[in-house]
Amino acid sequence: xxxxxxxxxxxxxxxxxxxxxxxxxxxxxxxxxxxxxxxxxxxxxxxxxxxxxxxxxxxxxxxxxxxxxxxxxxxxxxxxxxxxxxxxxxxxxxxxxxxxxxxxxxxxxxxxxx
DNA sequence: GTGCTGACACAGG
DNA sequence: ACCTGTGCCAGCA
Numbered sequence: 630x631x632x633x634x635x636x637x638x639x640x641x642x643x644x645x646x647x648x649x650x651x652x653x654x655x656x657x658x659x660x661x662x663x664x665x666x667x668x669x670x671x672x673x674x675x676x677x678x679x680x681x682x683x684x685x686x687x688x689x690x691x692x693x694x695x696x697x698x699x700x701x702x703x704x705x706x707x708x709x710x711x712x713x714x715x716x717x718x719x720x721x722x723x724x725x726x727x728x729x730x731x732x733x734x735x736x737x738x739x740x741x742x743x
Numbered sequence: 744g745t746g747c748t749g750a751c752a753c754a755g756g
Numbered sequence: 757a758c759c760t761g762t763g764c765c766a767g768c769a
Contacts, residue, residue: 660765665765666765669751670751673767675750684750690751698750721757
């Protein structure tokens with residue numbers, strides 16, 4: 630069964646909004662919670678509709694971000710107290726996934742048709 | 744149908 | 757830490 634475009638977008642955005650302050654989720658992790666598509670689909674949704682949600686809490690699996698978003702997200706992380714990896718190089722930014730990785734409770738999953 | 748592209752993921756070197 | 761190649765899913769020319 631295929632998921633409607635709108636419904637898929639809604640699911641992704643809802644998961645992103647469920648990420649608590651100071652925590653982050655990887656694109657792939659979100660795709661799994663949603664239960665459809667893949668990391669790239671999540672990425673596309675974020676690029677088009679991510680303006681209304683805390684997009685800086687969505688990062689790559691290794692805890693890094695695209696150059697364009699890295700700069701803007703840095704201040705958010707400092708303000709939220711997101712666990713960052715010690716930056717060896719100036720300008721570098723990376724999340725400590727070991728501590729910051731988050732996954733919403735099963736009840737918040739897209740398993741229910743509602 | 745074929746090939747390229749993308750806010751990705753993972754294994755190698 | 758860096759770069760490269762391959763796999764992945766969906767959209768579009």
